[in-house]
Amino acid sequence: MINTQISKIILLLVLWLSVGFTQNSRAQTVREYAPADTLEVGDTFDFSVTLNRDREYDEIIFPDSSSLPSDHFEIRSRSQFKVSSYKDSVHYQLQFFGTADTTLPELPVLLVQDEDTTALYTNPVPIHFRSVLAQDDEAFRPLKPIYDFALAWWPYILAFILLCAAAYFLYRYFTKKEEQPATEPATFTPVPFENPLRTLQHDIARLENTELATHEDFKEFYIDLGDAIRRYFEDLHHIPALESTSREIIQALKARSIDNDLIDETRTVLQEADMVKFAKFTPTTDQAERTLRKAQTFVQRAKEIDGPRVEHLRREHQSRMEAERERFEQKQNRAEVNA
Numbered sequence: 001m002i003n004t005q006i007s008k009i010i011l012l013l014v015l016w017l018s019v020g021f022t023q024n025s026r027a028q029t030v031r032e033y034a035p036a037d038t039l040e041v042g043d044t045f046d047f048s049v050t051l052n053r054d055r056e057y058d059e060i061i062f063p064d065s066s067s068l069p070s071d072h073f074e075i076r077s078r079s080q081f082k083v084s085s086y087k088d089s090v091h092y093q094l095q096f097f098g099t100a101d102t103t104l105p106e107l108p109v110l111l112v113q114d115e116d117t118t119a120l121y122t123n124p125v126p127i128h129f130r131s132v133l134a135q136d137d138e139a140f141r142p143l144k145p146i147y148d149f150a151l152a153w154w155p156y157i158l159a160f161i162l163l164c165a166a167a168y169f170l171y172r173y174f175t176k177k178e179e180q181p182a183t184e185p186a187t188f189t190p191v192p193f194e195n196p197l198r199t200l201q202h203d204i205a206r207l208e209n210t211e212l213a214t215h216e217d218f219k220e221f222y223i224d225l226g227d228a229i230r231r232y233f234e235d236l237h238h239i240p241a242l243e244s245t246s247r248e249i250i251q252a253l254k255a256r257s258i259d260n261d262l263i264d265e266t267r268t269v270l271q272e273a274d275m276v277k278f279a280k281f282t283p284t285t286d287q288a289e290r291t292l293r294k295a296q297t298f299v300q301r302a303k304e305i306d307g308p309r310v311e312h313l314r315r316e317h318q319s320r321m322e323a324e325r326e327r328f329e330q331k332q333n334r335a336e337v338n339a
Contacts, residue, residue, distance in 0.1 A: 028053050030109050032122040038130040039096040044076055047092045049122055051109055054086065058114065062090040063107035063122075072098040101129050188328040190321040193314050196235040197303055203228035204295050215282045222288075225295055226273035229266055236306060236313070246270040259305045265298040
């Protein structure tokens with residue numbers, strides 16, 4: 001920065017001293033001044049252009065950036081001075097980008113008067129290039145070969161895995177939508193009525209072909225026979241017969257004014273079953289057959305006595321199913337309206 005200021009001062013002094021020598025001469029001349037000797041790449045230097053003229057002109061056009069070789073020089077700053085009435089000077093700060101000796105070419109200064117233009121040119125200025133290489137180095141060192149770094153494969157592998165996963169989920173999503181069957185409208189399925197008499201008859205008939213050889217066979221036979229009668233009273237009269245003792249069942253039947261013959265036959269079958277289960281009594285085959293016949297007689301008597309009650313239960317069940325069907329259809333209708 002100090003060198004630049006000194007250069008400007010020296011330039012102005014030179015210009016001022018030259019006024020005396022040219023004061024009596026009115027010839028139109030252009031002089032250039034470039035104090036730089038040798039330059040490195042990127043160096044800045046001062047360059048001045050002085051115009052001596054013999055009269056006033058409408059316009060004086062000094063060189064601009066379009067007049068300089070853009071690949072070697074660049075204007076960093078520009079200052080214009082009026083040294084005297086007929087002497088003008090322009091100071092440039094240029095930056096050098098050459099890599100060899102070059103020449104600052106002739107630069108035009110245009111004098112415009114009305115429709116006439118006079119062009120004056122500066123002298124070419126040689127610019128010497130100063131290399132930053134050591135004196136022993138005659139040329140640039142050869143470039144080292146480019147080092148081949150190991151190629152990282154894991155980003156490509158990860159991207160491939162993510163792409164496959166996305167493709168799989170998209171495939172599953174669209175195929176699932178295509179394969180999804182059309183939703184069938186919900187229908188009401190009534191619960192069938194379980195006839196206690198029919199169930200009792202089926203359980204007794206199943207025991208007719210039972211083989212009785214050991215105590216365990218007899219025990220299982222009597223347990224199944226007693227449970228069939230207990231289940232019948234539980235389904236028909238809502239008595240907790242499967243969890244009650246034989247005495248409690250008989251008392252509950254009497255409290256409900258059940259037919260006495262049914263009560264007697266029930267007592268006989270349940271007592272024999274209790275003897276086999278709890279007293280380790282092993283009856284004979286004939287005794288088991290007689291007990292089975294008593295159970296069959298119980299079935300026939302139950303059909304006669306409890307037939308009307310079973311029919312009443314069937315009708316109640318049917319009415320209940322009809323009411324549930326109606327509620328179901330109303331719910332479906334509301335759902336269709338909301339949809």
